[in-house]
Amino acid sequence: MTEVRERKRGQGGGRGLSADDWIELGYAVLAEEGLNQVKIDSLCRRMGVTKGSFYWHFTDIAAYRQALVERWGEWSDEEHKKFESLDGLPPRERLLGLIAQLTSPRHWMIERAMREWARTDPQARASIRRSDRRARDAVRRCLVDHGLDEQTASMRAAWIFAMGVGALHLSDSEEDRAGAGRHSAELVDLMLRTD
């Protein structure tokens, strides 16, 4: 579909491709067609080069995946920073925003691919774990700020987080998502109860 004939190149010039070009393409394919379409062969076809080109930029496909994982990690860092700017909001609104972000459909394919890779690649696992812990901590902080004790907050944060990951994987069937993705206000109200 996305037949790239005209190669994108760095700002200045240079006739060849950069590692970044490959990563960019990888993400596009990942998001559009999923993990199983990220093959060296088809990537090269899209790029209009032979496989030797790919292997000049990356030692093997594991290194390529790792580059994608690293890029994802950086991107995840930025997202988190963006969210920290909402620290002024009351806990309930902050939590609603967090949940919206957690269950956002923006990058399902990519998130799923990361979790898939994390199952075999230790580096990917470390990256995901770091990102997950940050998300869970952010949720927990909302709960603590709202007045829950540390223990209860940790428990409920883990539940909410697991729910988010579940919604991520259920995102294919609309009926399943309905309950988990919508009604976040009701969920938050239940999770914030202190009585």
Add this chain to the structure above:
Amino acid sequence: MTEVRERKRGQGGGRGLSADDWIELGYAVLAEEGLNQVKIDSLCRRMGVTKGSFYWHFTDIAAYRQALVERWGEWSDEEHKKFESLDGLPPRERLLGLIAQLTSPRHWMIERAMREWARTDPQARASIRRSDRRARDAVRRCLVDHGLDEQTASMRAAWIFAMGVGALHLSDSEEDRAGAGRHSAELVDLMLRTD
């Protein structure tokens, strides 16, 4: 697609393999080494036969996966029937049992494989959806029997179910599972609140 010419035989007789033998092996490999190790080539090596044997029992690897999916569906049906026998228990205990079953570590690999296949294979998707709906309904019934109104029960059932699926996918990192898998009593108590 469903070209499964199977031939069951007793324990003793028959020199050749049956489709069941292949399915059995597939499950073993799936559970032990995960989805990516279910290759025709390596399965044949384990069986001690050539690939022609595999292709006599199944038209292609899609048909084989479908046979695995069907088998999983039957097995899932049985599990559900087993659980219906607990209908006499009070809702709270029933719900605890359901959650224990939903987040049981027994067949993580297999469940994940099914959800993975469901992403591309419509038959697998139908199978999973059917099983999911049953599980969610069972949870919802516990909540209704405990006194929640239909709307609230549906919402909370979807949450609990999503949490279970999330726990399934987080099952690699122990820290994440800790909150979602353990503390089910606290979760149930929160979810059963009517006030």
Add this chain to the structure above:
DNA sequence: ACCTGAACACCGTTCAAGT
């Protein structure tokens, strides 16, 4: 009925050779 053996296509990987 059940399988072998050889063939082919596809994809990951390597590497000498080109510009």
Add this chain to the structure above:
DNA sequence: ACCTGAACACCGTTCAAGT
């Protein structure tokens, strides 16, 4: 520095031929 082209291994698939 960046890529081509040919080679090879691995795996999915087909099929004529064997028992």
